[in-house]
Amino acid sequence: MGGYGSTRWRWHRKKMTAEQCVKLDAAHWTRLGILRDGIIKTGWQGAIRYHVNTTDGHHQRVHLTYGLGREHLDYSVFLETTQPQFGGVRWWFRCPTCRRRIQKLFLPPRASQFGCRHCHNLSYATRNQSPKDRLMERARAIRMSLGGSVSLFDPFPPRPTGMRWKTYWSLEEKYERYNQTSLRLAVEWLDRMQKPRTLGAAKRKVLGTSARESASEKSEPEGW
Ligand SMILES: [Zn+2]
Numbered sequence: 001m002g003g004y005g006s007t008r009w010r011w012h013r014k015k016m017t018a019e020q021c022v023k024l025d026a027a028h029w030t031r032l033g034i035l036r037d038g039i040i041k042t043g044w045q046g047a048i049r050y051h052v053n054t055t056d057g058h059h060q061r062v063h064l065t066y067g068l069g070r071e072h073l074d075y076s077v078f079l080e081t082t083q084p085q086f087g088g089v090r091w092w093f094r095c096p097t098c099r100r101r102i103q104k105l106f107l108p109p110r111a112s113q114f115g116c117r118h119c120h121n122l123s124y125a126t127r128n129q130s131p132k133d134r135l136m137e138r139a140r141a142i143r144m145s146l147g148g149s150v151s152l153f154d155p156f157p158p159r160p161t162g163m164r165w166k167t168y169w170s171l172e173e174k175y176e177r178y179n180q181t182s183l184r185l186a187v188e189w190l191d192r193m194q195k196p197r198t199l200g201a202a203k204r205k206v207l208g209t210s211a212r213e214s215a216s217e218k219s220e221p222e223g224w
Helices: 007-012 026-031 131-145 165-194 196-209 211-218
Strands: 022-025 040-045 048-053 061-068 071-082 090-094 104-107
Touching (some): 022 131
Antiparallel strands (some): 040 048, 061 071
């Protein structure tokens, strides 16, 4: 475990991270008004077309339609609600594979069906990621939600058939912003590395914050 500090390794290691996936979030959908009781609603999230039908209390569901290369996917995911202690309604997906009740559905690169974190064997990388890496992951997720490649150096993917131009342009705009900002952070980081004085300050800061950790590590004498 651990030791693979570089982005390259993180990207190529076997365990996929949640950030690399296209994600459907029931809580986010609730805030957007996509999940509500007694409605029929159709729309897009990226290149994923959803058709929500919650009019039948026993079979509330969302129908998902999307293309992956030549494959055309088309299936339903069941929805459920619970009543939180402090009021309101909380919406959930049922994982199509294991039937777990979950808040987020994930579609990893190279997978064809959405599923829960457990079914796709995903880890969370966010906690160990720098802001630059997080922005790059977000930019990648946008590319892949449009059926594009993983590489941020490839051209932005074309608009999927049926997607509104407005949606496409707003995704492209977000993508550019994430991409540019991550690039700027990378340049700044390199810049700092090349200035000895700033490096010293950064080093002091790092040492200062982790002083307790290193102290406890050193309290175990070597060679014991
Ligand atoms: Zn599952």
